[in-house]
Amino acid sequence: DIQMTQSPSSLSASVGDRVTITCRASQAISNSLAWYQQKPGKAPNLLLYTASRLEGGVPSRFSGSGSGTDYTLTIDSLQPEDFATYYCQQYSTTPLTFGQGTRLEIK
C-alpha cells in the first residue's frame, strides 16, 4: 500500500499569508494526486487533481506542484474561508489512500 504523509499536521496562519502543505508518498505516484478541503460538518471539496490541475470554480490562489513522491499545496493570500482541513489523496493504485490531514487555523 502507498502511505501518504502530510506535513504539518496543523498550521496557524493569518489572513493574507501564503502557506504550503506537503504530501509525501511512500513510492512514486506519477502525479496521480488530488487535494481536498474539508470544513466542519461538510463533505470534502476537490481543489486540485493530477497534482496541479485546478478544479473548476476553485480560486486561483490555490496551486499544486510536485513530482515523484513529493507534492505541495500552496495557498496564496489566505482568505477567511480557507481555514479548514486539507487532505491529499493518491490515485496511482489501489488501495486509494489519503494523507492524515492538515488543519489550517487562524493565528
Add this chain to the structure above:
Amino acid sequence: EVQLLESGGGLVQPGGSLRLSCAGSGFTFSNYDMIWVRQAPGKGLEWVSLIRTRDGSAIYADSVKGRFTGSRDNSKNTLWLQMDSLRAEDTALYYCAKTGNNGWYFDYWGQGSLVSVSS
C-alpha cells in the same frame, strides 16, 4: 447540477448489518466509477470501496474486505454498500462520491450517511 444523496445509515449492534444507498443525478451515472469513503468521528478520510461502472466489479479496503459488498444499478442511477458483520470501528460518516474524468479522484460528494455500531 450533480447531486449524490446517501441514505440507510443508523444505529446497529455489533455483528449486525446495514445497507447504504446513494442516488445520483445531474450526470451520466453509467459513465463513472463510484466510490465509498468513510470518516470516523474526529478522524481523517478512509477509502472503503470502488465500484466500477464497466462491469459492476468492486475493490475494497482490507479493513472491510469480506464484510462489505458494493454494487450499483446504472439503470437506477444508484449505488449501494451492503455492510455485514459490523464492528465498533466501522462507526463513521459514510460518503459516496463520483470519480473524475481523469482518474480515481473524487469531484462530487454526497452529504454523508452516519453509521453507528454500538451495543
